[in-house]
Amino acid sequence: MIIQTKALVLSSLKYGDSGMIVHCFTRDSGLKSFFINGIFNTKKSKFKRSFFQPLNQLELVTDFQNKGQLHSLKEVNLVRHYQEIHTEIVKQSMTLFLSELLNQILKEESTDESLYDFLVQSIDLLDETTHTSHFHLVFLVQLIKQLGFYPIMDHEDTYFDLVEGKFVSHPQNQLYLEGDELKRFVKVLQSDFSQLSELKLTYPQRTEILERLFQYMSLHIASFKKPKSLVVLQELFH
Secondary structure, eight states: OEEEEEEEEEEEEEETTTEEEEEEEETTTEEEEEEETTTTOTTTOSSOGGGGSTTOEEEEEEEOOSTTSOBEEEEEEESOOOSSTTTSHHHHHHHHHHHHHHHHHOOOOSOOHHHHHHHHHHHHHHHHOSOOTTHHHHHHHHHHHHHTOOOBOSSOOSEEETTTTEEESSOSSSOEEEHHHHHHHHHHHTOOGGGGGGOOOOHHHHHHHHHHHHHHHHTTSTTOOOOTTHHHHHHHHO
16 A cells, blocks of 8 residues: 655664665654665665654655565655754764654554654754753653653642652652752653753753653653663763
């Protein structure tokens, strides 16, 4: 079945001498994987390798077969030409971090147009913004909202239980926040991309909040692991 759809590149891997397997999150069909034969043979390939860089936005014409198969591409067009994501070192590292994160989290083939649109809008903003040091924190918070396990914030109390995802007066386990750490955590939870310039956290504070967000995600996402590319990103922000 021939389908035209928008797609976000999550990762690509060389296969054999000249082939490539590309994993994408498509707007109309969820996660899909494609095999591109001969792309490393510059004289014969009809597609540019640069199209398949992490988080590139594409318009695909593809022949979808059965679930679980590698699909073929008939046409590929670049939807957006980024200005800085693949050239500016901090944004480049942020892009690798986000693509690794999404490649791990997005496991379903089911369609989620709202999630796709959120991801595209967020990446567009990353390309344009000059406030990058807190971008990944706000992105994780907004992603948690999209995935449906945003914490219950209907009132504030002395402690925040990461397991339950809500404020409590008496924690029932050791995974809880309190005091100044809790205040900073709540401030980030209540922030959106329009408030990036208002977040004034030190490097240790950003690291602390990021670790807590990862803890929270690991409690709600099966087999969640901290992205390896985070190390490079943290070095740049140190």
